[in-house]
Amino acid sequence: MGTVTLGVSIAVPEPYGSLLQERRVSFGDPAAHGIPTHVTLLPPTEVDAALLPAVEAHLAAVAASGRSFPMRLAGTGTFRPLSPVVFVQVVEGAAACARLQKRVRDGSGPLVRELQFPYHPHVTVAHGISEEGMDRAYEELSDYEAEWACAGFALYEQGADGVWRKLREYAFGGGPAGVVPAQNSPVDQPAAPSLRS
Template sequence: MAVRVGVLVDVPPPWRDVLHRHRVAAGDALAAEVPPHLTLLPPARLPAEALDALDAHLAGVAARTAPFTLRLAGTGTFRPVTDVVYVRVADGDRHARALAGAVAAFAALEPESAYPYHPHVTVAHQVPPAALDAAAAALAAFAAAFPVTGFALYVQDAGGAWRPRRDYGLAG
């Protein structure tokens, strides 16, 4: 049996609240379920019996990784490939990519995404074009900076909801 997992960095308050309000205003159906975050590992399948080994792998990654600052500024989009508007990572990109690479190095993961990793914080996904445009315009001047001191493993439950399984503090 396989489980679906994802790994992310939570956006802290007060920026989390601002980004959440914009995602709700855009009409994004996932706004109620998915808090604003920087994805390190998009949804991936994993044999259920490998979950404890993934946990140990992530603990090791966290132990070897130093905290870093993430700065968000302005918006971008993946259109026309996918209907997504996001807040851009303006600084900390190199650290986020290295951390994402270390997380994804666990051999038993079966990634579901065919796209290359691109650090970002989604603010509108699969909504009408006008809502995408409005979200991009509303957050064009958005700026935030915060320390990344950890990340979290999420597991999708039988009902399809994403549930946090464990937090990992960066200690390298």
């Protein structure tokens, strides 16, 4: 069956998600429309496609034991010069995100992996673009704010076209689907089986 590239993240709800995605485009990031505006819980991870049912069961168990928590974004930060990224900061909910991502990557589950850098929840608004574009992102979003109640997360698959598409939502406490907000981009179109390698 080959492998698939998966990611797990908390989607930033509307109207914030689309607004930040459009701002990311305006700063010159060509990949912006293929990436949902999000807080990463599991970075891009290559997994044997045969493990997808186990991955989904693991994430369902993680979500079932979770509870909704407040998320608040405010201001900007950067990982430069270590990494060419400008982001909007998570100023409330960071500890809950850190606990959640640790459970997603738990050693007893199918998504065990080491991280390249220590976990730092954030919302990327510029990545790998010109220094001028990164400076603009850092300055123009420096007073940005948003807040919402995080009620779940989602599993995404990266297609051969580089676009991330939602595979499944996971509501905290085993609640109903529909907790992951839609955004105006291809990420909310179902992943086509033909895209799986």
